[in-house]
Amino acid sequence: MVETGQRLAQIGVTGLAVMGSNIARNFARHGHTVALHNRSIAKTDALIEAHGDEGDFIRTETMEEFVGALERPRRVLIMVKAGDPTDAVIEELANLMEPGDIIIDGGNSLYTDTIRREAAMAARNLNFVGAGISGGEEGALNGPSIMPGGPAESYESLGPLLESISAHVDGVPCCTHIGPDGSGHFVKMVHNGIEYADMQLIGEAYDLMRNVLGMEVAEIADVFREWNTGTLDSYLIEITAEVLSQVDAETGKPLVDVIVDAAGQKGTGRWTVKSALDLGIPTTGIAEAVFARALSSSTSQRESARGLVAGTTGAQAPADKAAFVEDIRKALYASKVVAYSQGFDQIAAGSAEYGWSVDPGKLATIWRGGCIIRAKFLDRIREAYAENPELPALLLAPYFRDAVEDSVESWRRVIVTATAMGVPVPAFASSLSYYDALRAERLPAALTQGLRDYFGAHTYLRVDKPGSFHTLWSGDRSEVEA
Ligand SMILES: NC(=O)C1=CN([C@@H]2O[C@H](COP(=O)(O)OP(=O)(O)OC[C@H]3O[C@@H](n4cnc5c(N)ncnc54)[C@H](OP(=O)(O)O)[C@@H]3O)[C@@H](O)[C@H]2O)C=CC1
Numbered sequence: 017m018v019e020t021g022q023r024l025a026q027i028g029v030t031g032l033a034v035m036g037s038n039i040a041r042n043f044a045r046h047g048h049t050v051a052l053h054n055r056s057i058a059k060t061d062a063l064i065e066a067h068g069d070e071g072d073f074i075r076t077e078t079m080e081e082f083v084g085a086l087e088r089p090r091r092v093l094i095m096v097k098a099g100d101p102t103d104a105v106i107e108e109l110a111n112l113m114e115p116g117d118i119i120i121d122g123g124n125s126l127y128t129d130t131i132r133r134e135a136a137m138a139a140r141n142l143n144f145v146g147a148g149i150s151g152g153e154e155g156a157l158n159g160p161s162i163m164p165g166g167p168a169e170s171y172e173s174l175g176p177l178l179e180s181i182s183a184h185v186d187g188v189p190c191c192t193h194i195g196p197d198g199s200g201h202f203v204k205m206v207h208n209g210i211e212y213a214d215m216q217l218i219g220e221a222y223d224l225m226r227n228v229l230g231m232e233v234a235e236i237a238d239v240f241r242e243w244n245t246g247t248l249d250s251y252l253i254e255i256t257a258e259v260l261s262q263v264d265a266e267t268g269k270p271l272v273d274v275i276v277d278a279a280g281q282k283g284t285g286r287w288t289v290k291s292a293l294d295l296g297i298p299t300t301g302i303a304e305a306v307f308a309r310a311l312s313s314s315t316s317q318r319e320s321a322r323g324l325v326a327g328t329t330g331a332q333a334p335a336d337k338a339a340f341v342e343d344i345r346k347a348l349y350a351s352k353v354v355a356y357s358q359g360f361d362q363i364a365a366g367s368a369e370y371g372w373s374v375d376p377g378k379l380a381t382i383w384r385g386g387c388i389i390r391a392k393f394l395d396r397i398r399e400a401y402a403e404n405p406e407l408p409a410l411l412l413a414p415y416f417r418d419a420v421e422d423s424v425e426s427w428r429r430v431i432v433t434a435t436a437m438g439v440p441v442p443a444f445a446s447s448l449s450y451y452d453a454l455r456a457e458r459l460p461a462a463l464t465q466g467l468r469d470y471f472g473a474h475t476y477l478r479v480d481k482p483g484s485f486h487t488l489w490s491g492d493r494s495e496v497e498a
């Protein structure tokens with residue numbers, strides 16, 4: 017119990033599972049006094065027991081005690097399960113807080129929930145900050161990437177605190193104010209969507225080496241290790257080499273061979289695709305990644321389909337293994353450019369729809385460190401937006417345009433070979449189709465418009481004159497202006 021005159025905490029953390037406990041330790045290690053709270057006291061005690069000597073923690077049991085342990089304006093970071101649990105904790109806190117206090121939701125909340133919660137809290141004169149936090153367990157402890165939305169005034173009080181615990185790259189904190197209400201959670205959602213695409217592309221590259229080239233897992237791990245020294249240098253490529261190098265102690269097999277091949281998902285990738293559909297942005301790389309996880313988990317259907325004919329008779333693996341590995345690297349890089357380009361398109365569209373004014377260059381800057389998609393690549397994205405803040409698409413920035421043009425022949429060879437050999441490459445293939453569609457002089461959408469006009473009199477535009485037109489399909493087939 018905290019009594020008057022006792023020391024008060026600069027920040028409180030409620031929800032002390034993987035993320036909350038490590039962020040609380042991170043705050044404490046940076047010299048901040050941290051009030052701790054968890055629904056069940058066991059997690060609070062476990063944290064104090066194991067790490068109580070790392071800094072100044074205030075242990076609390078009840079929400080009343082927790083709120084009472086905070087200096088004013090009170091700042092509370094919620095790190096509990098997204099959805100109903102977050103609403104329950106917000107309500108409990110709001111009933112105990114006073115005007116001007118700040119509630120920060122650091123979980124993976126849906127941005128529309130954040131918009132709703134921010135408005136509800138504002139009506140009670142409380143500041144609500146929806147902050148995307150990325151970095152997993154290790155990032156939470158040693159420096160995550162933090163994407164806070166909410167009122168700009170809240171960032172004045174909160175910014176220095178959050179920046180102090182974030183990752184830093186070239187001395188720059190990986191934390192910046194993103195924009196109003198749901199913007200922080202929106203960009204975190206797209207970050208996770210890109211994470212899905214990145215991981216799917218890595219998976220396809222692995223599968224090609226394994227099932228087209230017949231390489232051993234350890235040898236593939238070495239390829240990823242090598243790739244991590246070049247333009248693909250990133251956290252996910254680095255940990256791919258680690259996971260592929262892991263040997264299962266029980267069987268002596270590569271760990272990847274004893275893990276069930278059904279990918280889970282908690283929702284952020286799916287939300288990204290739903291939002292892309294609503295915004296009309298073709299985020300195809302992320303969509304393929306979400307669908308690939310869903311297909312992998314359709315276990316009984318996959319079981320029933322196992323006997324389907326492959327039709328790969330006569331298909332041969334490329335003779336030059338090293339050359340094909342290089343083709344895969346280039347296909348991976350080009351597909352990754354497409355996924356990021358689409359993700360940034362979606363952020364621009366979301367920002368325009370909700371009036372957030374999200375700065376893509378600032379976002380690329382804070383994604384350079386701390387988060388799961390951190391990569392050397394992000395520095396190039398930051399530079400691209402610094403050179404031209406009005407870029408029509410990331411893919412069209414000179415650096416990325418050159419990189420993709422340099423990769424496109426390899427990209428095609430990889431997809432042709434994969435298709436001939438019956439190895440699925442949904443994200444590689446759809447990314448190349450996106451690239452081809454984007455650069456096409458004419459698209460078959462003209463025929464779609466003709467068909468729509470035929471069956472539904474939906475009208476079409478002409479290339480040679482203004483106005484909307486309709487052909488009298490069931491009459492004399494003359495054209496009328498609509
Ligand atoms: N794990 C990760 O890598 C990342 C997670 N996130 C997000 O951060 C948040 C925390 O994630 P993580 O640390 O993995 O923990 P979990 O998502 O597993 O959530 C567990 C925590 O939520 C609490 N909780 C659950 N239901 C309630 C409730 N009804 N009322 C009060 N508390 C409740 C639990 O309390 P109790 O101990 O009493 O059960 C526990 O502290 C989530 O929103 C997650 O999506 C964000 C980035 C990365």
Ligand SMILES: O=C(CO)[C@H](O)[C@H](O)COP(=O)(O)O
Pocket residue numbers: 124150151152208211280281282283284285388
């Ligand atoms: O936010 C995260 C990383 O950035 C979390 O780890 C999240 O759980 C990842 O999503 P999923 O579980 O759907 O793969």
